[in-house]
Each structure stands twice: as structure tokens, then as C-alpha cells.
Amino acid sequence: MTGDHYMTQLGSAMAGIMFVWAIFRQWFPQELGEQIEKYFHKLVSYVYPYLQITFHEYQGDGFERSKAYVTIERYLSANSSNRAKRLKANVIKDCQSVVLSMDDYEEVTDEFKGIKIWWTSSKTIPQQRSIFSYRDDDERRYYKLTCHRKNRDIITKVYLRHVFDEGEAIAVKTRQRKLYTNNKSESGGWRSKRTMWSHIIFEHPSTFDTLAMDPKKKKDILNDLRTFSRSKDYYKKVGKSWKRGYLLYGPPGTGKSSMIAAMANLLEYDIYDLELTSVKDNTDLRKLLIDTSSKSIIVIEDIDCSLDLTGQRKEKKEDDKGEEKDPIAKKAKKEKDNDNKGSEVTLSGLLNFIDGLWSACGSERLIVFTTNYIEKLDPALIRRGRMDKHIELSYCCFEAFKVLAKNYLDLESHELFATISRLLEETNMTPADVAENLMPKSDEENAESCLNNLIKSLEDAKEEARLKAVEEARIKAEEEAGEKSEENGEKVEESEGKIGDGEEKDDI
């Protein structure tokens, strides 16, 4: 047994003795008891002159990991991983590097100004395991620092500051941005208490330079984002929580998702991709949102499809009238609703959250909603203040095309640009389709052939649109004609009674 190990074991032994003593103490006369205790403490500080401090991963009932714990974890993984014998590995950056941290029940030593400090990682497992507590999130991990008592001041005041500073510095240096996705809430609800988000490393190449859109609009968005990220004090001054809501709307393939990635890359934020259909109810939604970190973008894609957020308010009002009268029907209806809906997150739950709770977290977050159909959304959701900025992404214009040509073909100008410009004005094509055409498909293709491909596609699209318009006009004309003949038919029927057989013969 090593000396260090002996030392930590001894700590537990002492605690055990104190426990036993507490039981026997009642049989001793008070004075004698006090004497014995005094000497015992003296003895303890003689054989065990150590100070222990624990740092728990979760404090109280909080959902948030303790910042101290996380920082210590980082510090120790940087400073001690070559000393610990059992390590947990987190592989990052496409397996190019590995971050090691101490495994449970492992012990390492650190040295600070000639003082030796022991760190152990450990966890408590609840003693009474009920049938509900098979979940591993009941295990509470903690780090325990042990040092000599005589160094108490320097450890608590100087060393811990040093650990936290170093830990934070490592975090800044090694920060890898992440893309989080929420796990499906499990029925029973509790298991996912602390593993509500799973993440991968976020490495999307999209930037504002590669984004094809009207340059003026782009500049406006860039300014908006930069101003936001610098405005901590301003938001505080005006009493707003430091967050901003964006609504991106437009047809599929116009760059909504690409823009979110570009925003994250610009501001160096994490992305939380919130899939509302996997969120069980408002409580789960709240937990998820509390569990997001600052400097992040919370994204809800295709909000119109995710939830029936649109008609919910109206429906409720209608229901209310009926419900008041009949409580049984109310219950039955509620149960039916629960069955029908995979998710019980309501519009008002979401709105409350956007409005209220983030002010408690207080640090920088962007909320981005995307939709293909802005007209489908409830006005309450997209009013200014909730969705502060509405950004329309639309079909490819010539300016946007120039960005794509520069990116995909390295072309600033070309004689074919004029034709393309004209065609883009006449036809709707998404940047995604334009980009697809501009991408060389084989070694033989060069810039010019790619441009020709695009022109051909644009002409095809134009022709298709023309045919479609003709077809639609024809259908419309037919419908109108149908309606007219129906009307006429009715008129004829109506008049049949009045007019005699002779008319009928004429018709035939």
C-alpha cells in the first residue's frame, strides 16, 4: 500500500471511529466524555493532519453541472493524466487527439509551491436503491482534495484560484464547438435527467463568405450579429436578457441551415438543435433549455412542422366553451389529445420560456427558428421581441450567383454571366440547385461547361415553369367553365318546370 493511499484510507477510518464513539459516548460521564473527545481530536490531528475538500458534480438538485467540478476536471486532465493509472478517454477532432480524465476511484497527486496535494475522483451511490433508481444519474461524482492542514490558507486561497484559472484557460484553448441534439424524452421521464443532450463536434464549413445572398442583406445580418455579441453591457443597461431571436424563412434549399452554421462559425458559438417532437412536455423543454451553455445558438428547425403550434390557441378557446359544461368530456378529450400528440409542448410553454426563464441564465444565446412557410406561424410567436429579426432567404439572384461562381469555380466574371443574369431574373432557382449545377462532376468539366450546365438547367426550369403555368391556367379555365355550366345546368333545371317539351327537343 502506498503512503498516499494509506493517507486517504486513514481518513475514512477516522470517520468510522468518530461514528462509533458517538454511539458509546452516552455511557460515559459528561466530563470524561469531553476529555476523551479532546484527546481523540488531538490524536487525530497528530496521525491524520489533513484537510479534505470535496467538489460535487451536481449541487443540490441542480440540473447544471457544477462549474468548479468541470474546471477541476479540465485542470486535472491536463496536469495529471500521465500519472493516473486508469483514465477515461474522450476522443476529439476525428480521432486526432484524445483528452484523458481520471476514472472513478482514481487518485493523482499535484504539487504547488512545494506542497503536495492529493486529488481523488469518486462517486456516491445511493444506499437505498428503490426500483426507480436503477438509473445511473443517481450516482453523484465528486473530486476530493486532500492536503496537509498546515497549508490550509495557501491551498484554499492561492492553489484553488490557480486550479480554476488554469482550468478556464485550458477550456478557452481547447474549446471545440459542439452540435448538440436532444435525446428523445423517455417515458417515466427521469432517466434522461442529465443526459438530455448528446453532442458531436461541430465542424460545418459554411461561413458568411460562402453564403450566397444579396450582399446588402448579408452585411446587415453580419452587423446585427456582431453588435449583439458585443452588447453585454447594453442589454444589462436596458434591462433585457442577453438573447436575440432570429426567424429564417424561405423555400427549401435557400440556405437557412447553412446560415445557422455560418452564424455559429462567425461568433464561435455552440449549436443546440432542438427537435421539438422528441420533447415530452413543457417541463422537459425547460430542463433542456436550462442545460444549454452560454455562447450558443438554439435552433428549432421547421417550426411549422415540429408542432401544431399554429392553431393551438384558437382550438383551446373553442374547447374551453364545451369543457366548462361537462367535466367528464373534458377529461376524455384531454386523454385523447395526449394520445394523439407525441409531444405536449405547447405554444404557450415555448413562449413563456422564451420570454421569462432565460433572463435567469443571463448569458449570450441566440434563438433561431426556421420555417418554409412564414404565413403558417402564430403571430404571437414571431412578433418582435421574441423573434427580433426576420430574415428571408429566397431564390438565387444574380448577386448570390456571383458568390457561388467565385466559390465553386473561382470565377469573378465571364461572358456567360449576362445570359445567366437574365435567366435568373426570369426563373426561380434555389441557391442549392445553382450550386449543384456549378459543381464539376468529372475531370473533363471546366468552368465554362459548368456555366453552360447551369444555363441549360435554368432554361429547362423556365420551360417547366411555363408549361406548369399553362397547365394551371387550363385547369383553372376548365374549373371556371365547369362552374359556369353547373350554374347554367341549375338554371336549366330551374327553368325546366316552366318551359315546355319543345325546348328540350332543341337541346337534343
Ligand SMILES: Nc1ncnc2c1ncn2[C@@H]1O[C@H](COP(=O)(O)OP(=O)(O)OP(=O)(O)O)[C@@H](O)[C@H]1O
Ligand atoms: N444561400 C446559399 N449559399 C450557399 N450555398 C447554399 C445556399 N443555399 C443553399 N446552399 C447549398 O445547398 C445546400 C442545402 O442548403 P440548406 O440546407 O442550407 O437549405 P435550407 O434552406 O436549410 O433547406 P431546408 O428548408 O430544406 O432545410 C447547402 O449544403 C449548400 O451547399
Ligand SMILES: [Mg+2]
Ligand atoms: Mg435546413
